[in-house]
Amino acid sequence: DAGVTQSPTHLIKTRGQQVTLRCSPKSGHDTVSWYQQALGQGPQFIFQYYEEEERQRGNFPDRFSGHQFPNYSSELNVNALLLGDSALYLCASSSSGVLGYTFGSGTRLTVV
Amino acid sequence: DAKTTQPPSMDCAEGRAANLPCNHSTISGNEYVYWYRQIHSQGPQYIIHGLKNNETNEMASLIITEDRKSSTLILPHATLRDTAVYYCIVRVAQYNFNKFYFGSGTKLNVKP
Numbered sequence: 001d002a003g004v005t006q007s008p009t010h011l012i013k014t015r016g017q018q019v020t021l022r023c024s025p026k027s028g029h030d031t032v033s034w035y036q037q038a039l040g041q042g043p044q045f046i047f048q049y050y051e052e053e054e055r056q057r058g059n060f061p062d063r064f065s066g067h068q069f070p071n072y073s074s075e076l077n078v079n080a081l082l083l084g085d086s087a088l089y090l091c092a093s094s095s096s097g098v099l100g101y102t103f104g105s106g107t108r109l110t111v112v
Numbered sequence: 113d114a115k116t117t118q119p120p121s122m123d124c125a126e127g128r129a130a131n132l133p134c135n136h137s138t139i140s141g142n143e144y145v146y147w148y149r150q151i152h153s154q155g156p157q158y159i160i161h162g163l164k165n166n167e168t169n170e171m172a173s174l175i176i177t178e179d180r181k182s183s184t185l186i187l188p189h190a191t192l193r194d195t196a197v198y199y200c201i202v203r204v205a206q207y208n209f210n211k212f213y214f215g216s217g218t219k220l221n222v223k224p
Contacts, residue, residue, distance in 0.1 A: 004155070033211060042199060042214030043156065056211060090155050092212075100146060101212065103155030 004093050004104035012110045013081050021076040021107045025093030031055075032074040033101065034066060035090040043090055049074050078109075086111045116200045121219040124194075130187040132218050134200030137181045143203060145176060146212070147185045149196040156199065156214075159185065190222045 005024040013019050025032050031050045035043035045058035049068035063079045072093075078085055088108050092101035117135040124130040136145065144163050148156040160167055160174045162183075167174045173186040187194055197217040 035214075042197075042216050043212075044214070045211040048211060058211065088153065092155075100158050100161060102158070103148075105155045106153070108153070 004091055004102050006089075006091050006104040006107050008107060009105070010108045010110075012112060014112055015081055015083060017081050018077065018079045019081060019109060021078075021089050021091075021109070023074045023076070023091030023093075023104060025072050025074070025091075026102045029093035029095040029102070030072050031094045032068060032072065033092045033094070034074070034076045035092065036060070037088040037090060037106070039087070046076070081111045083111050085109065115213065116202060116215050118198075118200055118215060118218045120216065121221065123221045123223060124187075124190045126192060126222055126224050127189055130190040130194065130220055130222070132185040132187075132198050132200075132220065133182065134185070135182045136200070136202045139180050139202050141180075145174065145180075145183050146201040146203065147172070147174065148199045148201065148212075149194075150199065150217070151193075151196045159198075187220075190220075192222050192224065194220060195222045196220060 003026050007022045033048040034046040036046055037043040046060050047057040048055050052068045065077045068074045088106040090106045091104045094101045144161050146161040147159040149159055150156045160169055160172050162174045162176055176183045197219050199214050199217040201212050
């Protein structure tokens, strides 16, 4: 049973560029949440998607946007990248009736 | 969701029990206590969760005080592979609603 799959695992972007990160949830899960984790800090909640809609959002600017597809997979888009966007981006999936989240291994984004 | 307080770091000898404390003095009656751990640069891994009663699984035990204002995660026989950052989280039991609030966690160093 595959867990949460994220791609790519690493990437390097230049300031001002745009990036798309992808997440496939664990089989049977229908909700996807995205977190940003800066070096040495705990993960910070970005937003959550359920039934292809953004249901909750953390304290992140509109440069951060997302999408959920009918197969429950999700994308995180970040526009106009800043150096401060360099971080590990984590995707977590969950499902109604299941307490807790399953996390992926993350995408390491470096902005230069 | 209630916030948690954990010591920034702890040391433990290999083979000994590791006891990781967590304070959650503002926890509400319907909030669960979750523990996750994160091994360097990987996604957080679920360990255990509980509401009122003590819980045990193959990984660890969770002891929750009677007033529920604090808890302790116990790794009965720590190994070098248990070296990680351990996060204590409280959240409302609304299944896939709401986000996890991660603090800074406790860095557990298991030493030979």
